[in-house]
Amino acid sequence: MNRRLTQRGRERRRQLVEYAARRFAENGYHPTSVAEIVAGLGVGKGVFYWYFSSKEELFGEILREAQQELRRCQEQAIADEPDPLRRIELGIRTSMRWLGDHRHLFTLFQFAVTEDRFRGMLRRGEDVAVADAVRHIKEGIGAGRIRDTDPMVLTHAMLGVTNHLARVMIFERGDAPDDVADAAVAFCLDGLCGPPEKVPAAYR
Amino acid sequence: MNRRLTQRGRERRRQLVEYAARRFAENGYHPTSVAEIVAGLGVGKGVFYWYFSSKEELFGEILREAQQELRRCQEQAIADEPDPLRRIELGIRTSMRWLGDHRHLFTLFQFAVTEDRFRGMLRRGEDVAVADAVRHIKEGIGAGRIRDTDPMVLTHAMLGVTNHLARVMIFERGDAPDDVADAAVAFCLDGLCGPPEKVPAAYR
């Protein structure tokens, strides 16, 4: 669906994306009906199908926009940092903060992985982000500051740490994103056994 | 649902659990209908409701049994190992192997997290597993072999690494579980920067 939209139209569309994202996250994609979404915004059903050709397309848009925004944040945070390890650290910290601010979108990412037709939508954005991280890692390996291991593996290990800690520590335990980021960074850099002096006060 | 089942009945029930798990994983929980499940087994719809009081209950059973089994594997693997770090390592290796063998169940775990009513079902089993890992970590910290950080955080960081690497490396890239386990163990013990000599050949 690619309509020419007026200012007001763009506003409506944004409302739909935002409200639907929140409902999908709270209630699940399938259990949330189009009827519920439009009712929540107090508009008729026609509105929905004016802006999106299907519920599935809307979900795709939510994913696309969310990834885009996360990406923008990270690029901006890393921009001028010359040190590759520091860039990695900044990436983790930015992710963590963003996830803290958009936890409902994280839930949607998790769901998207569980159904074939949505997994594809996620893939593109993820690949870009991974490729980026891989670059930093390679640079770190080149500089002898990261051990020489498959950079993809290292990247995904870090992604796993970041996402999982975000979910458990921030969403469920309610910790502050910055503290969790400290812990994630420490773990990623040094694992279980690394030098203890880097551990943040909050987790000692 | 708690029926007295004959031998044949137990067999049927197992068939249903197994087949449904596979379909849920491939197709998604919601998109997989009860009709599809029973048709796949060539039985009538009534059979389903003879063994389970609802689709939701069946899903709960799948989760419960899966967690139980993973748990059993881990306990058995760790049983007599006195070294806490080695126990952690064995835990990771067992998980990875089990995930490789039951990747469809992993998808279901992922889905369960995204809907409130299922999240609760997961929780109980997860808490037990986490509590166990925490014990090993605490012992490691006590022995001065793990840096003194919130053991829960370390546990979840490792869980994140293990699960994410399983998904990406084993399921998507098709790597061998044992190699992925090597990488996960290396990352968990030493992070990005630790001593490189532990890295498995497959990822160098």
Added chain:
Amino acid sequence: MNRRLTQRGRERRRQLVEYAARRFAENGYHPTSVAEIVAGLGVGKGVFYWYFSSKEELFGEILREAQQELRRCQEQAIADEPDPLRRIELGIRTSMRWLGDHRHLFTLFQFAVTEDRFRGMLRRGEDVAVADAVRHIKEGIGAGRIRDTDPMVLTHAMLGVTNHLARVMIFERGDAPDDVADAAVAFCLDGLCGPPEKVPAAYR
């Protein structure tokens, strides 16, 4: 279904009739499943279909036996009474007492009227009872003690009074059947305007 039953068989059958009647009355005929009935008696489904060829047949049997029994009570009560008005009065009193003792069966009569296939089952028994009452009324008219009006109408008017008062006064308000019978008899004999000295203390 007409099986030769052993002593034990007859007992089982009676149990089924009785329990089902009670459940049908409490819960409605349709909302009460065969499964519920057999579960309530702690037997398997086969038992039900051993004694009855269908749920519908069972319901018919309940109606038939109930009418038969009410009829027996009335015949016995009236047996040797020579005075037709007194016979009518005794009929009302017996009905009221029986209804008080078998209110659940009354509910089933009411339900039976609302569905074609069951209405027929009721009819036979009702016709017999009405014909009987009509006889007494005719006799009363012949003797100049009842005004000369269509005896069928008078009969049904009395039936209406008896049944409705039973339902409202006995079932809902919880009055004693004998008091309600007094009131019904008074109303039937003299209407709204008749001599007041016959009114029972309970209703003055």
Added chain:
Amino acid sequence: MNRRLTQRGRERRRQLVEYAARRFAENGYHPTSVAEIVAGLGVGKGVFYWYFSSKEELFGEILREAQQELRRCQEQAIADEPDPLRRIELGIRTSMRWLGDHRHLFTLFQFAVTEDRFRGMLRRGEDVAVADAVRHIKEGIGAGRIRDTDPMVLTHAMLGVTNHLARVMIFERGDAPDDVADAAVAFCLDGLCGPPEKVPAAYR
């Protein structure tokens, strides 16, 4: 269900209420499926659930509207009549005529009494009607024209007569409502034994 309806919408709703009432009466509430109702009107299933949130709700609406209408008729008929006995008579006559015109609704009232969840729906309307009749009766007792008996009992006795005669004489025998009303009034005023000169020609 409380939708803002257009003219066309109100029309549809009325159709559904009317058609469903007729089917429920002919066939029984449970044996009549929603599918049958919408098919009978040649519309899709969704239409039903656009106007009613459940089959049960529809049934409630039918009951409510029917009681409301009967009530309206009676109020109008009695409006300016000063004589309480005459008001009672007019009430009976109006009921009888209305029942003759809406016999299918009468069947539904009868059914509603037999299931708990529907009994409650009936109660409210019935209570109002009874309270009204009780007022007239009390007035009649005060004027010494009705014997001094519990007015509720008298009211229900009359209700019993009216409803039962309607069912048997009008619905089953096919008599004219006005004649049946004559007989009902005569019985209610004077019982079996009162002055015979009030009896209508049709029943002599």
Added chain:
DNA sequence: AATGAATGAGCGTTCATTCAT
């Protein structure tokens, strides 16, 4: 651009009934 109304395939579930053991 938006509404209320309508569609109808499909859902999860029930249940009278049958049958092998």
Added chain:
DNA sequence: GATGAATGAACGCTCATTCAT
């Protein structure tokens, strides 16, 4: 006589989508 298991049509209901206005 009795059981647990199985059947499958039918039920009440939902919901993504379409359409007339």
